[in-house]
Amino acid sequence: MGWAEAFPRKGLFVATKLPVARPRSVAATKTAFTYPAETAFAVDKRQYLFDHxxxxxxxxxxxxxxxPDTRLAPIDLLIREYRRFGNYRFTAKFLSYGPVQGSENLRNELARFLNHSRGLQVSPANILITKGAQMAMYLASQILVRKGEEVAVGEPGYLGASEVFRAAGANLNFIPVDKDGMDIDAVEQLCKKKKLRMLYVIPHHHMPTTVTLSAARRQQLLELAKKYQFAVVEDDYDFDFHYASSPIMPLVSVDTCGNVIYVGSFCKTIAPAIRIGFLVAPVNLIEQATWLRKLVDRQGEQLMEEAMANLLRNGDIxxxxxxxxxxxxxxxxxxxxxxxxxxxxxxxxxxxxxxxxxxxxxxxxxxxxxxxxxxxxxxxxxxxxxxxxxxxxxxxxxxxxxxxxxxxxxxxxxxxxxxxxxxx
Ligand SMILES: Cc1ncc(COP(=O)(O)O)c(C=O)c1O
Missing domain, CATH: 3.90.1150.10 (Aspartate Aminotransferase, domain 1)
Structure with a gap:
């Protein structure tokens, strides 16, 4: 580079005329990345196009x-909770490996929150903390669905969930959605023809049409699930945002038979980037989902989960x-x-x-x-x-x-x- 001069049999010396160092533009020094853009072996392209x-x-x-409007996100409250972790003696217990199922404090607070906000009679043992509703749906469907099994979803519906079910091997069946939500008569027809393993429903504000599943259809769905023994995955990711006088309580709040699995999220409460969701189910399913979660993600962010627990406890949420x-x-x-x-x-x-x-x-x-x-x-x-x-x-x-x-x-x-x- 011109900084040294080599003289035979004498040695290497600092150059008498040093080069002038000029900044080089990034474009001029473009690195040639030699790593191949494509693998040498086959990789199946599995996703269907779904592009936001x-x-x-x-x-x-x-x-x-x-x-949600991220300008309203209560980040200041979250930071206030995080500041408490500056005290190492207090924080030490949260910095090592922790419970795969999620913070005990958070599951306790959440059980209480789910009870008073939507009438769920669940204990912390029924809750698995996840990274958003999405992970909860992934875990539930991977545990429940085997290749070729029948899964019912609404049409139109939430393709972000359908894609998860397809990845689990589901054969999707599309159920029409009208102003009263999913057509449960159509679900019954399906049950008569095929062995339904799982049904995915967004009863509160259906995605995309925002309709609410009527009380009569809720009753009908629970009866069908009991009769035909299929799992209902209730996605209630935006239950906490309701503008009419009183929201209809979730299906899971009246399920006494163990047919309904409930999925919820705080990703819309704080901000989509703050990934805390939850899966609520009978203990045997939670145990399996916890095992699976450990395979892909040892545990959640403990400090975040503790901070969320405090926000729930002190009424900030x-x-x-x-x-x-x-x-x-x-x-x-x-x-x-x-x-x-x-x-x-x-x-x-x-x-x-x-x-x-x-x-x-x-x-x-x-x-x-x-x-x-x-x-x-x-x-x-x-x-x-x-x-x-x-x-x-x-x-x-x-x-x-x-x-x-x-x-x-x-x-x-x-x-x-x-x-x-x-x-x-
Ligand atoms: C119907 C529905 N369910 C679940 C999710 C995923 O939520 P999360 O961000 O908690 O994973 C979304 C995201 O917008 C959604 O629209």
Missing amino acids: AYIARRETLVFNDGF DRHLKKANKIYHERRDLLCTLLRKELKGVAEFDIPAGGFSLWATFGDRNVKTIAAGAQKLGLGMADGDDYWHQKPGRVNGVRLGFASLNEKEMVEAVGLLKKAVEGA
């Missing part, structure tokens, strides 16, 4: 699929939920008002009872074209495809997430959506 590319574009205005619900309720109402005003006769919707988004349909207008137009105007939104397992038969509908837009952003977003619809 629009979520990543944080800089633009986005009608997302229904996420309840207070945050109260505050967030009030704000999301107002945002839901604002979106409904704006849609009625700006897209009257174009966008059809029912007022969602809770959750983070509204399901809007656009008649024979193509949502894909609308989404593409919106994109050009700087508004991100889904194109309606990711809710359907079977593409023919899809309705021109899309989820419009209201929770993460403040008033100004919401007005702007609906204005852009209107322009996009006019141009479609």
Whole structure:
């Protein structure tokens, strides 16, 4: 590099004329990565396309699929709890390997929280702490489903769950979803023809259409599950966000036979990046799921779990939920008002009872074209495809997430959506 000069039989000397060191641009020094882009051996491509590319574009205005507003996330409270861990003598016991099933404190607090918020009569032994609802669904389906076994899911539905069930080897059966939720008569027809192993249901605010499973259908589903002995996986990831006077209690709260497995999450309560969810089930299933969890992830983040336990214990989570619900309720109402005003006769919707988004349909207008137009105007939104397992038969509908837009952003977003619809 010019810093030294070699003289035969004399040695190596510092150069008399040193080189001038100039910064080199990164582009000019581009490293040649020699590691192959592809394996030499075959790797099956198993995922089906399910791409939330629009979520990543944080800089633009986005009608997302229904996420909380991270500006409201109680990170300050979490940090306050974390600060306590600065005292090593207090923290030492949480820094080594801990319980695979999750912090005992958290499971105790959670059992209490689930009891007072949704009437679940469960003990800490019935709870496995997971990294979000997603991991809970993965563990439950890996334990329950063997290759080729029959699993029922809603159509339209949550492909993020269906993909997990497919990965477990499930043969998916699509059950129509109408304004009262999953069509349980169709489930009964299915049970008469096939041995159903598991049914996945989002009874509270169905993804994507936000409908609630009616009381009569809940009863019917529990009776069927008992008669045909299949497992019901109840995904109640957004139970804590409800704007009507009283939410319907989960199926699991009235299950006395051990048919229902309950999945929940705090990922929408604090922020999606804070990964704490839970699986509630009879002890024999929890034991198996705990074993499996240990194979992929020795345990959760103990400090985080302890911090969450404290937030539950001292009422901070309840207070945050109260505050967030009030704000999301107002945002839901604002979106409904704006849609009625700006897209009257174009966008059809029912007022969602809770959750983070509204399901809007656009008649024979193509949502894909609308989404593409919106994109050009700087508004991100889904194109309606990711809710359907079977593409023919899809309705021109899309989820419009209201929770993460403040008033100004919401007005702007609906204005852009209107322009996009006019141009479609
Ligand atoms: C219906 C449904 N279930 C589960 C999840 C996953 O939640 P988590 O972030 O807790 O894994 C989502 C995510 O948005 C969802 O829409």
